[in-house]
Amino acid sequence: MKKEKKNKVVIENLNLFYGEHHALKNINLKIPEKEITAFIGPSGCGKSTCLKSINRMNDLVDNCRIEGKVFISDENIYDPRTDVTLLRKCAGMVFQTPNPFPMSIFDNVAYGPRIHGVKDKKKLEEIVERSLRGAAIWDDLKDKLKKSAFGLSGGQQQRLCIARALAIEPDIILMDEPTSALDPISTLKIEDLMTELRKKYTVIVVTHNMQQATRIADKTAFFLMGEVIEYSDTESMFRKPADKRTENYITGRFG
Amino acid sequence: MELFLEKKKFFSQNKKIFLIMMLSILMLMCFLLPYIQIIINKDNFCVTGLDILAGSKLGLADAGDGACIYFPNIMRISVLLGVLSPLIGVLFILLKKHVLAAGSFIVGAITPIFSLLTVSDLKRQIVELNISSNRVYIGFIWPFFLILIFGLTSAVFSVWLNGGEKLAEAVFFCFALVSVGLVLLITLYMIISGLPAIIEVGVFNFLFGSEWNPSCGKYGILYLILASLLGTFGAVIVGVPVGVLTAVFLAEISSKKVAVIVRSIVELLAGIPSVIYGFFGMMIIVPFIRNVFYGIRTLSQRPVVGDSLLAVILVLAIMVLPTIISTAETSIRAIPKSYKEASLGLGATRIQTIFKVTLPAAKSGILSGIVLGVGRAIGETMAVIMVAGNIVNFPELLGSVRLLTTGIAIDMAYSSGLFRQCLFGIGLVLFIFIMIVNISFMKISKRGVQIDATNR
Numbered sequence: 001m002k003k004e005k006k007n008k009v010v011i012e013n014l015n016l017f018y019g020e021h022h023a024l025k026n027i028n029l030k031i032p033e034k035e036i037t038a039f040i041g042p043s044g045c046g047k048s049t050c051l052k053s054i055n056r057m058n059d060l061v062d063n064c065r066i067e068g069k070v071f072i073s074d075e076n077i078y079d080p081r082t083d084v085t086l087l088r089k090c091a092g093m094v095f096q097t098p099n100p101f102p103m104s105i106f107d108n109v110a111y112g113p114r115i116h117g118v119k120d121k122k123k124l125e126e127i128v129e130r131s132l133r134g135a136a137i138w139d140d141l142k143d144k145l146k147k148s149a150f151g152l153s154g155g156q157q158q159r160l161c162i163a164r165a166l167a168i169e170p171d172i173i174l175m176d177e178p179t180s181a182l183d184p185i186s187t188l189k190i191e192d193l194m195t196e197l198r199k200k201y202t203v204i205v206v207t208h209n210m211q212q213a214t215r216i217a218d219k220t221a222f223f224l225m226g227e228v229i230e231y232s233d234t235e236s237m238f239r240k241p242a243d244k245r246t247e248n249y250i251t252g253r254f255g
Numbered sequence: 256m257e258l259f260l261e262k263k264k265f266f267s268q269n270k271k272i273f274l275i276m277m278l279s280i281l282m283l284m285c286f287l288l289p290y291i292q293i294i295i296n297k298d299n300f301c302v303t304g305l306d307i308l309a310g311s312k313l314g315l316a317d318a319g320d321g322a323c324i325y326f327p328n329i330m331r332i333s334v335l336l337g338v339l340s341p342l343i344g345v346l347f348i349l350l351k352k353h354v355l356a357a358g359s360f361i362v363g364a365i366t367p368i369f370s371l372l373t374v375s376d377l378k379r380q381i382v383e384l385n386i387s388s389n390r391v392y393i394g395f396i397w398p399f400f401l402i403l404i405f406g407l408t409s410a411v412f413s414v415w416l417n418g419g420e421k422l423a424e425a426v427f428f429c430f431a432l433v434s435v436g437l438v439l440l441i442t443l444y445m446i447i448s449g450l451p452a453i454i455e456v457g458v459f460n461f462l463f464g465s466e467w468n469p470s471c472g473k474y475g476i477l478y479l480i481l482a483s484l485l486g487t488f489g490a491v492i493v494g495v496p497v498g499v500l501t502a503v504f505l506a507e508i509s510s511k512k513v514a515v516i517v518r519s520i521v522e523l524l525a526g527i528p529s530v531i532y533g534f535f536g537m538m539i540i541v542p543f544i545r546n547v548f549y550g551i552r553t554l555s556q557r558p559v560v561g562d563s564l565l566a567v568i569l570v571l572a573i574m575v576l577p578t579i580i581s582t583a584e585t586s587i588r589a590i591p592k593s594y595k596e597a598s599l600g601l602g603a604t605r606i607q608t609i610f611k612v613t614l615p616a617a618k619s620g621i622l623s624g625i626v627l628g629v630g631r632a633i634g635e636t637m638a639v640i641m642v643a644g645n646i647v648n649f650p651e652l653l654g655s656v657r658l659l660t661t662g663i664a665i666d667m668a669y670s671s672g673l674f675r676q677c678l679f680g681i682g683l684v685l686f687i688f689i690m691i692v693n694i695s696f697m698k699i700s701k702r703g704v705q706i707d708a709t710n711r
Contacts, residue, residue: 057600085602093600099593102616112601115611161597168601 005032008172008202009054014068016049016058023049025226027068031219036194036203038213038234041223042249047206050223051174054204055091056084072172089116091172092165097181098157100149100164105141108149108160112168127167135163136193155186162193173197175205179212191216210250214238222246271412275348275356278409279341282363285405286338288398291370295324295381295391302326307334307370315386322384327376329369329447337366337402344409353417357410357429361436364406367399369440372448379671407433442686449683452676461680467647467657469666469674476681478647482656483688486564486639487632490571495625497572498579502621503609505580506587518584525577533641536570541642544653553654562644564656570638575628582627586620587613619702626696633688636660659685 009031016024024046031037039047052058054070056077069076077087089112100108109128110118118124128145132138137159144151149160158178165173175194179187194216197203207213213220214234221231222243230237230246241247248254266274286304293300293313300313307330312323340363347356371393378391407429414425453461456474464475501521505514545561552558590613598608614621644655645665657665663678663685670678 055600057596060596060599085604087602088600089602093596095593095596095600097593099591099597101594101597101612111598111603111611115598115601115603115607164597164601 005035007031008033008073009204010071010074011050011054012069012071014050014053014066014070016046016053016067017063017065018061019063023226024053027228029221029228029231031202031204033202034198034200035218036198036205036216038217038220039204039206039223040208040210040213040220040249042254043208045223046226047221047223048176051176051204051206054172054174055088055093056082057088057093059084089168090170091174092168092170094158094161094165094173094175094178096177098154098161100152100157100160103149104146105149105152105160106145109164109167112164116168128163131163131167132160134166134197135159136189136196137163153186155182155189158182158186158190159193162190162197170201172202172204175203177206177208180208187212210238222249224249266415268416271416272348275409275412275416276345278405278412279345279360282341282360282402282405282409283338285398285402286334288401290367290396290398290402292394292396293377293392295377296386301396304334304338307331308338315381315384322386324377324380324384327373329376329444330373332447333366333369336369337363339363340366341406341409344413348413348416353413356413358432358436360406360410360413361429361432362439364403364410365433365436365440367395367402369444371395372444379675382671445679445683445686448676448679449686450680452673452680453683455673456677456680461677462684465649467662469670469677472673474673474677474680476659476662476677476684478649479657479659479662479681480684482564482567482643482648482650483633483658483660483685485650486567486571486656486658487629489564489568490575490632491625491629493568493572494575494579494628498576498624498628499583499614499621501576501580502583502587503614506584507605507609507613521577521580524573525581529574529635529638530641532570532574532638535573536566536638536642540566540569548653551653554651555648555654557654559653560644560655562642562655563653564643564650565652566642567639567656567658570642571632571635574635574638575632578628578631579621579624582624583617583621586617586624589620590616619699623696623700626692626699630689630692630696633692634660634685636664640664659688 007030009029011027011029011031014024014027015022027050029050039051041047049058053066054072054077058064058066066078068078070078072087072090076082092112101111103111106128109131110124113124113127118127129138129142132141137156140156141152141160149157152160158181162173162178179190182190191212194203194205198218205217217234219232220234220237222229222237222241222245224245230241230243232242237246238250241250289301289303291302291307293302295313295315298313298316307326310326310331312325314323340359344356344359344363347353347359373393377393381391410429410432411422411425414428415422417425452474456464461474461476462480463477464473465477466473466475467478501517505518509517541561541563543561544563544565545559548559550558594612594616595608598612599605603611639658640661643658643661645657645661646655647657647662648654650656659681663681666674666678
């Protein structure tokens with residue numbers, strides 16, 4: 001038996017509506033600390049929506065209504081007194097397509113620390129180096145920090161985006177299909193990076209790719225039509241799914 | 256069976272070339288026909304191209320013996336161009352440069368229009384003869400239209416020669432060439448009519464002379480240039496923050512309903528005729544300045560009357576707003592949503608995101624909006640004339656000023672001789688400014704496109 005870890009994110013009775021559409025139905029999840037949790041499921045099943053409700057990125061969507069509670073480190077983030085910017089600083093996000101800012105590589109990584117008030121140049125340089133090392137891309141980029149981030153390859157851009165998320169020193173890293181726009185080799189590198197990140201951060205990753213989930217995730221949640229059908233250790237889910245629908249999906253009968 | 260082979264065409268290449276030759280010969284012959292009619296009082300002249308080229312004069316019966324007027328040089332140049340261009344066109348055809356040939360034919364076709372621009376010069380000559388000119392008329396008679404038709408047709412045929420293109424494409428292309436040709440002709444006209452005065456006064460004296468006093472023969476337009484530049488600069492300084500912040504509000508902050516209302520009001524602002532802005536400036540801004548700065552004297556020890564550079568700046572700032580707002584809003588909206596998401600996802604506030612990510616990313620678009628606004632401000636005449644005070648002064652914020660545009664507009668009605676030519680010189684200076692503005696706009700927007708391309 002594995003040692004039970006502390007739960008970092010706890011989702012309780014989460015319901016989410018886009019206008020009339022009931023996008024998330026009664027979600028309950030306990031996501032342990034310093035592990036990789038994967039959300040899988042067919043398109044439109046609500047897995048990305050659920051991910052975004054963890055750092056309240058859904059607030060940006062018009063007509064979006066949320067009921068229920070999400071606790072991060074035992075604090076309800078949907079409490080009206082929550083400071084959303086502090087929350088997002090604690091839960092960094094990496095998006096589906098690499099989206100570096102139109103700035104230099106250095107400025108990209110330093111963006112987060114700067115908006116959170118770090119002005120000292122020495123300290124910024126330190127943070128940038130640490131973050132780029134954390135994203136395993138320091139050796140590639142250390143000589144071209146002043147160059148535009150757009151000159152990088154897709155895989156490098158995505159790792160830069162991960163470094164940018166690391167620079168704000170989050171506890172949780174949310175990844176929304178981080179490899180779906182990348183080639184197999186870049187994907188492999190990002191996956192290696194994720195297992196590396198697992199040591200220090202709680203990683204939650206949405207993925208379309210079930211092999212990816214088996215390769216990297218400790219726990220997996222299967223979403224279908226806005227509901228969590230099954231949530232358990234990755235190994236046991238893929239070896240012996242408890243629900244018929246999960247089995248149908250992971251054996252490729254639909255989705 | 257020949258199912259898909261092209262049918263034999265009526266116009267073979269050789270036939271087309273032959274037709275073009277014929278048309279150009281006809282066009283040349285039209286210049287021998289009288290195609291311009293000049294009526295001065297009782298005298299009625301029908302002038303052929305040959306007359307103009309040969310430099311014959313028009314003797315006026317009213318003014319007694321020997322009194323005559325001459326064809327201005329512009330007219331001569333335009334006829335020369337008109338005669339040469341069909342020949343050049345044919346030469347290009349023989350060299351198989353069909354597009355250049357078409358351009359040349361079109362220039363030939365529109366040169367007669369150019370001759371019309373010389374009315375003012377003829378009038379000036381009449382004034383100098385001291386006869387009453389209650390009836391001066393310059394117009395075209397039918398060979399003019401033949402020149403136009405022959406020229407355009409041969410242009411169309413030359414483009415048609417260019418491979419297997421369709422006739423319709425050739426026609427469209429030629430119409431595009433007509434507008435290009437008109438722009439070139441206007442440019443040429445500005446240079447021909449403006450340059451002589453500048454040379455006569457002296458380029459340095461004209462551009463950097465600080466005294467504008469036509470009655471004493473002083474034609475220095477430095478203060479006019481400075482006033483124009485400062486007025487435009489000031490309008491940009493005042494207008495850009497307001498405009499860009501409004502654009503940010505429309506694109507990022509306001510709800511859709513509010514944005515629709517505000518945007519349509521802004522668009523309305525763009526449609527208001529400039530004379531109305533002049534009214535507004537005259538009735539509200541000028542008295543406001545007069546009252547606020549009551550009792551204060553300008554640096555040149557004049558009382559503040561309200562008509563001032565400041566009033567010009569404020570009116571122009573309002574007038575450039577719609578341009579700046581709509582361009583800036585478009586470019587802000589074009590910024591990929593992913594930038595915003597990334598920034599917000601890192602814990603930035605909306606305002607931080609706008610100022611640190613969105614605006615820097617949209618800067619080339621915003622800059623081109625500003626340049627367009629500068630173009631509008633520097634050429635604005637009517638609204639400015641009503642609030643500027645129109646005294647040639649060293650431009651100071653609260654003093655009356657005269658700008659390049661108002662300088663032309665005010666004196667155009669009564670000036671003559673070198674004075675009048677100098678106004679054309681001012682026009683040329685203004686024209687060059689506008690050209691610089693437009694070219695920099697093109698450079699900036701092209702750079703913007705390149706940046707967008709690398710983003711993808």
